Amino acid sequence: MKHMILAGVALFALSTTNAANAQDVTLNLSNEYSATSIHGVGDARFASLVSEKSGGSVEVIVHYGGALGYKSADHFDAVGEGALEIADTYGGALGGIDPLFLISSLPFFVTTVEEAKMLYEVSEPEFQRVFEENNQILLYASPWPPSGIWSQDAISSTDALAGLKIRTYDKNGTTAFNEMGAAAVRLSWADVVPSISTGAIDAVLTSAEGGVSGSFWEHFDTFTEIYNYAIPLNFVHMSKDVFDGLNDDQQAAILEAAAETRDLNWASVPDRLANTYAQLDENNVSVVTSEDDAYRTALQAAGEAALNDWLETAGERGRVLIDAFNSAKAQ
Missing domain, CATH: 3.40.190.170 (Bacterial extracellular solute-binding protein, family 7)
Incomplete structure (x- = not known):
């Protein structure tokens, strides 16, 4: 019931926003991990960049530690059904959706961050296809340390x-x-x-x-x-219906922020x-x-x-x- 209420609030807010030419949108992002984790820090960076690049017309509110009641295993369906706008999800939790999501966590298959990135790059088109078939957009993916x-x-x-x-x-x-x-x-x-x-x-x-x-x-x-x-991955994915409801500038802001966050997350691993x-x-x-x-x-x-x-x-x-x-x- 809690998830249904959240879904109704999110979709009502979005429909109201669309009526106003898609201005001043608020999007919720769910993450099961803490704000201090590499992905929690990345989510905060993404939210800040979205606000900056959209001129403040899009606000991403990040909910850490499963605060919205979702675990990673719940994210795929929640985003696909529109109950949640964006999620940051550990790839292993998506293995039941498609076994390809388990490729990044194959034991001892990659042993460096460079190899992990190479594996992601050859796999990315397949990941994108799975999300697209389920009414979602893959914004980016980034690694955990070993x-x-x-x-x-x-x-x-x-x-x-x-x-x-x-x-x-x-x-x-x-x-x-x-x-x-x-x-x-x-x-x-x-x-x-x-x-x-x-x-x-x-x-x-x-x-x-x-x-x-x-x-x-x-x-x-x-x-x-x-x-x-x-060196497993987390995936940040967004409802396609929500994305399509934004105007062109807002969509561009989200995609640019996603690409920049992805690159910064990968580059941050040694310092982390x-x-x-x-x-x-x-x-x-x-x-x-x-x-x-x-x-x-x-x-x-x-x-x-x-x-x-x-x-x-x-x-x-x-x-x-x-x-x-x-x-x-x-x-």
């Missing part, structure tokens, strides 16, 4: 993973860590801290930054780097990493990097299992994107 494991003790060997109750953020991670003998469970971000507090999980797969935004040092002492496990590790040090979090070659080999084998599982689901479309990425990487 994922690792937050826990009480270092998870730097295959033995440490055995039976570990670890939160993963999508199907790829669940497949890979269960392959390693862990007891992996996929959880939305909003459910992570409650699950830590109740002892439902012992560890969390996320970036160092994700843990900082959630003050994980209140629960864990260690962040274990696992060879740049993955440096700041994050400084915060880990300030809060007495140990950063561990395993030197166990057997562990690395086992993790990569688990990543291969996740890739094969993904390819079975994604089919020829997935294989085409993998081949395109490998070709681009080889150049």
Whole structure:
């Protein structure tokens, strides 16, 4: 009912705005993550740029921490149905919509931000098509810093993973860590801290930054780097009906702000990493990097299992994107 009321308010506001030649529009943007996360900061930047470029005629109000009642898994339908104007959504939550959204979180498939951007660029037309088919516009996508494991003790060997109750953020991670003998469970971000507090999980797969935004040092002492496990993406998408209801200048302002935010988000990762590790040090979090070659080999084998599982689901479309990425990487 809450979502229906929000939808009615949003559509009434938009229809009223259209009657006034699409002036002074207010758009809501939902993000499950905190205002201090890399995507939260990006959303604030996007909102500021939209206001600036539209001469103040478009205001984007960002709602952090799932404040509107939506988790990432809810965003796709909410935006497509017009209940929500814009959302910033973790790609893994869209894997049930289309398995191609899981490509950025394939374990150990990309190991640098440059490779992650290359993978996104070859995949972007497919992502755009999926959004377009569901009455939405993909404004931009940008990365999280590399994922690792937050826990009480270092998870730097295959033995440490055995039976570990670890939160993963999508199907790829669940497949890979269960392959390693862990007891992996996929959880939305909003459910992570409650699950830590109740002892439902012992560890969390996320970036160092994700843990900082959630003050994980209140629960864990260690962040274990696992060879740049993955550099997953968030997608910012908008209702096509809402976008079409704007005038040409307002549409241009949104698209220009999106492109600028995308580029700034990608470029910000190195500085974000440096700041994050400084915060880990300030809060007495140990950063561990395993030197166990057997562990690395086992993790990569688990990543291969996740890739094969993904390819079975994604089919020829997935294989085409993998081949395109490998070709681009080889150049």
